[in-house]
Amino acid sequence: MGSLRAFAGGTTSHGMHQLLRGAPRERRVFPAGVFLYEADDRRVLFDTGYAEHPWRTGAAGWAYRRLLPPDVPPGATVAEQLDPATVTHVVLSHLHPDHVGGLRSFPHATLVVTEAVHRAMQRPRVREGVLRGLLPTAARPGPVHVVPRSAFRPGPLGLDTADLFDDGSYLLVDLPGHADGHLGALVEDRVLVAGDAAWGRDLLGQEHRIRAVPRAVAHDADAQARTARTLLDAERAGVRLAFSHDAHPTGVDLLAPRPHHLGGP
Numbered sequence: 001m002g003s004l005r006a007f008a009g010g011t012t013s014h015g016m017h018q019l020l021r022g023a024p025r026e027r028r029v030f031p032a033g034v035f036l037y038e039a040d041d042r043r044v045l046f047d048t049g050y051a052e053h054p055w056r057t058g059a060a061g062w063a064y065r066r067l068l069p070p071d072v073p074p075g076a077t078v079a080e081q082l083d084p085a086t087v088t089h090v091v092l093s094h095l096h097p098d099h100v101g102g103l104r105s106f107p108h109a110t111l112v113v114t115e116a117v118h119r120a121m122q123r124p125r126v127r128e129g130v131l132r133g134l135l136p137t138a139a140r141p142g143p144v145h146v147v148p149r150s151a152f153r154p155g156p157l158g159l160d161t162a163d164l165f166d167d168g169s170y171l172l173v174d175l176p177g178h179a180d181g182h183l184g185a186l187v188e189d190r191v192l193v194a195g196d197a198a199w200g201r202d203l204l205g206q207e208h209r210i211r212a213v214p215r216a217v218a219h220d221a222d223a224q225a226r227t228a229r230t231l232l233d234a235e236r237a238g239v240r241l242a243f244s245h246d247a248h249p250t251g252v253d254l255l256a257p258r259p260h261h262l263g264g265p
């Protein structure tokens with residue numbers, strides 16, 4: 001049995017009323033969540049948070065930072081919160097800046113991406129929210145494990161999964177909608193790291209309220225709503241959902257039973 005710990009690789013903030021119809025005029029802080037699974041000799045990082053400044057991403061990076069201003073004070077990058085040399089695998093949910101920013105700190109880890117995400121790495125497109133300057137170069141020394149579409153099979157809880165280590169401990173989960181090839185991870189059948197399937201747990205199932213602009217940013221808004229229903233079912237079945245942009249306690253094993261939450265998630 002392993003452990004799963006959350007980190008915030010910086011934060012951003014956004015007006016809730018700009019995101020959702022009927023939401024209060026308040027800014028919410030969204031951590032750029034990163035999840036470290038440790039079991040035996042494996043240390044698997046899910047996403048990498050924001051990059052420290054400067055980004056060197058040109059006008060597109062400037063526009064992104066106007067919309068979602070990243071806050072990455074000294075010590076806030078993921079690489080400063082753990083020993084990057086010990087990380088064996090980096091799983092990327094998708095390529096948005098708040099998920100790939102720290103990638104360069106893990107040049108030797110095996111990079112795990114879906115076929116669609118790998119394609120987007122080869123041909124980064126600003127309109128898909130991908131900034132070339134944040135991605136690793138072709139000369140990256142570490143191996144890349146591209147998970148083909150055919151590796152995903154109907155798995156538990158109505159999810160399409162691919163077993164990363166062939167031992168059931170870490171299932172990659174197809175969570176379509178937010179970005180092409182968007183990925184989650186079901187860890188030890190207990191915690192589903194759900195990336196950007198929703199902006200936060202309280203916003204899951206609220207997809208019909210998302211305003212036109214953030215809706216247009218989604219790769220496939222209908223698929224996103226279907227994914228949300230599947231996740232809500234999984235939660236009802238007892239799985240704990242962990243979204244990238246919720247605030248998670250650091251230094252707590254998310255796989256451990258939660259004594260204050262007896263009776264379900």
Ligand SMILES: [Zn+2]
Nearest residue numbers: 094096178196
């Ligand atoms: Zn995203």
